[in-house]
Amino acid sequence: MVSRRPVRAMVALLALPLLAGLGYALRWRSNPSPCPYAQRHAIDLPRPVITRSRLRDVLKPRPGERLLEVGPGTGYYTGTVARAIEPAGTLHAVDVQSEMVEHLRTRMRQEGESNVEPVRGDARSLPYPDDTFDAAYLVLVLGEIPDRERALDELERVLKPDGRLVVGESLPDPHFVGFEGLRRRIEQRGLAFDARAGTRVGYFARFDASPAAESIDSVE
Template sequence: MRKRTLIPAALLAAAFLYTLRARRHPAACPYRYRLAVSLPRPLLTRNRLRRTLSPSPGERILEVGPGTGYYALHTARWISPGGTLHVLDLQQKMIDHTTRRAAAKNIHNITPTRGDAQSLPYPDHSFDAAYLVATLGEIPDQDRALRELHRVLKPGGRLVVGELLPDPHMVPLRTLLSRAEAAGLRYEGRLGPRTGYYARFVPPEND
């Protein structure tokens, strides 16, 4: 009986230590775990992203950390005709995976770039909207990344951040609100519970 009690406790301790280490040493999800980032996300659904992001045909939108294209392939269709989705990732393998899937589905309005969210390779006021899902917590300097996202948004643009448990890198809503405010972004609201939410921000009106 004692062994049965110790096993769950050991698993919980291991999970806690893994989460602690992940928070202290944030890093992008390796390509070898690509199947995990392709799984359905019950709270962070594509439909909820669409409702929060409010994409329109003809817009220019940025996704940071597209992974294998779970959201990108749908977003690209939402902004057609005339729109362009720019996807930025640290890992070339993730970018290549997304672009291969897009080509296979006859989607041709995705522009891939390898780059760092802490120093976005785009001019000021480049995008109508931007989003990142289960990605912000993987960025070492979240404050800098949010300032960069603010910089590349057009006046009246939108930023959507999605976060979900049990992701060890999850950014709690309270932390996100504090960081976004420091980056000069105004909170408009969220969709979903605190355990799995999309939060929407906009630049101030005088940008």
């Protein structure tokens, strides 16, 4: 009779990393914080659902606009949006980590994007006056902010009366924010849901400060 002990031991050894990873994710979810700069390579991996082109389609950036990106990290989306608002538009990219800000500044310089202004700042207290931006967006960021309600208040404050806000979320991000809860929170602030694109586990949603005539939901 073959002993099952070695098999059980092997299964236990294989399960340990999975359990450790799950425990880390649960702790991270219950203690919101941005992705550490030391793990920056992970945030530059391909994002098959929340793609750059899909963000551009939902955000609809136009030449000459003044836009805000909250939590750009290393700039996965920044260059794409910056090019869409050239030549006279400006993209302000606010990140709470100074290392990310410097990394982004270097990357934009290397890519030849001169209309991006990296800024160190906190989403809960944005360093801008009221009614500053034509549009704002944040991707895989809202759930990392300890006080999401205050951050949403700030985003609503800095948007122009006809501005628009785009939020992107996707699993397996441990800080994933579901669409229905997101919609409820944002509509409480007077912004109207206008469009959503993606899948049920990864999406971009746009909200308008001025009510939209028709809402579009293209979730697959």
